[in-house]
Amino acid sequence: MAEETTEKKKNRLIIEFKNVTKMYGDNVGVEDVSVKIREGEFVFLVGPSGAGKSTFIKVLLKMLDVDKGHIYYVDYDVTQLQNYEIPHHRRSMGIVFQDFSLLPKKTVFENVAFAMEIVQMPRKAIRRQVPAMLDLVGLKGQETKYPNELSIGEQQRLAIARAIVNNPHVLIADEPTGNLDPETGWEIMRLLEQINRRGTTILMVTHSPDIVNAMEKRVIAIRDGRIVRDELGGQYHPEEDDDPDGDYSDHELFNLKNFEKAYRERKIKGGADSRKE
Numbered sequence: 001m002a003e004e005t006t007e008k009k010k011n012r013l014i015i016e017f018k019n020v021t022k023m024y025g026d027n028v029g030v031e032d033v034s035v036k037i038r039e040g041e042f043v044f045l046v047g048p049s050g051a052g053k054s055t056f057i058k059v060l061l062k063m064l065d066v067d068k069g070h071i072y073y074v075d076y077d078v079t080q081l082q083n084y085e086i087p088h089h090r091r092s093m094g095i096v097f098q099d100f101s102l103l104p105k106k107t108v109f110e111n112v113a114f115a116m117e118i119v120q121m122p123r124k125a126i127r128r129q130v131p132a133m134l135d136l137v138g139l140k141g142q143e144t145k146y147p148n149e150l151s152i153g154e155q156q157r158l159a160i161a162r163a164i165v166n167n168p169h170v171l172i173a174d175e176p177t178g179n180l181d182p183e184t185g186w187e188i189m190r191l192l193e194q195i196n197r198r199g200t201t202i203l204m205v206t207h208s209p210d211i212v213n214a215m216e217k218r219v220i221a222i223r224d225g226r227i228v229r230d231e232l233g234g235q236y237h238p239e240e241d242d243d244p245d246g247d248y249s250d251h252e253l254f255n256l257k258n259f260e261k262a263y264r265e266r267k268i269k270g271g272a273d274s275r276k277e
């Protein structure tokens with residue numbers, strides 16, 4: 001019974017971009033992007049600089065408005081949100097950036113607790129939940145330190161603990177290993193995988209082919225604002241996605257067309273979409 005519930009939850013459609021276009025004047029941010037992400041997935045978003053990765057994340061967070069299309073998230077359309085609904089929308093996702101953005105004058109404990117305080121969680125829940133999160137990310141015993149007393153890898157762990165403490169539907173990570181040495185980067189990846197196994201959907205932007213290739217997760221490659229590849233257990237070859245002639249290869253078109261089918265066969269075991277087309 002419990003297993004069945006988990007299985008259903010995994011299959012639920014959690015993010016859907018439908019023909020989303022965001023322009024910056026004449027510059028393309030993202031163009032006619034359609035994609036579906038299901039609860040429990042681990043998705044890499046890759047592509048060269050200027051491809052549209054950050055734009056993808058910003059329209060999802062409604063930091064930017066789209067020009068065309070719709071973005072469905074859990075059970076509402078992000079593009080239709082009213083201003084007063086946006087803070088709640090953003091807080092429903094955990095966000096980790098390259099620069100961690102920790103609060104330097106707060107301790108390790110307080111940095112995580114703060115994320116719960118702003119959503120008005122009771123003190124009792126904070127006292128229980130913060131240590132559990134610090135334990136999960138391997139920072140037990142460091143509660144009273146300040147961020148500048150932590151190693152870079154520990155700071156990123158703290159940023160992750162803060163991002164997941166309110167049980168977000170999705171953890172969004174924009175280059176979370178970008179500032180880390182390879183060894184520390186791998187530790188962070190192992191942590192993200194562990195968090196993903198607990199059921200949190202992960203959307204991670206990265207430039208690192210090593211990480212993408214080793215993890216064998218779904219890879220969405222974008223270039224010039226368009227999705228050029230979407231593969232399960234995919235590999236990342238920046239040279240190919242950088243293809244300067246701007247056309248999609250037959251292989252890429254094949255992958256795009258067959259993705260839905262392949263995905264259903266390989267990963268989806270009987271879960272129904274929460275929204276019918």
Ligand SMILES: Nc1ncnc2c1ncn2[C@@H]1O[C@H](COP(=O)(O)OP(=O)(O)OP(=O)(O)O)[C@@H](O)[C@H]1O
Nearest residue numbers: 024027028029047048049050051052053054055056
């Ligand atoms: N505020 C802006 N004004 C004008 N153009 C912008 C703005 N922000 C992004 N762009 C353009 O939109 C396109 C996509 O940018 P975006 O930041 O999404 O790329 P990215 O894939 O995140 O790149 P990077 O890997 O360098 O972070 C680029 O051509 C960029 O120049």
Ligand SMILES: [Mg+2]
Nearest residue numbers: 050053054055
């Ligand atoms: Mg970016």
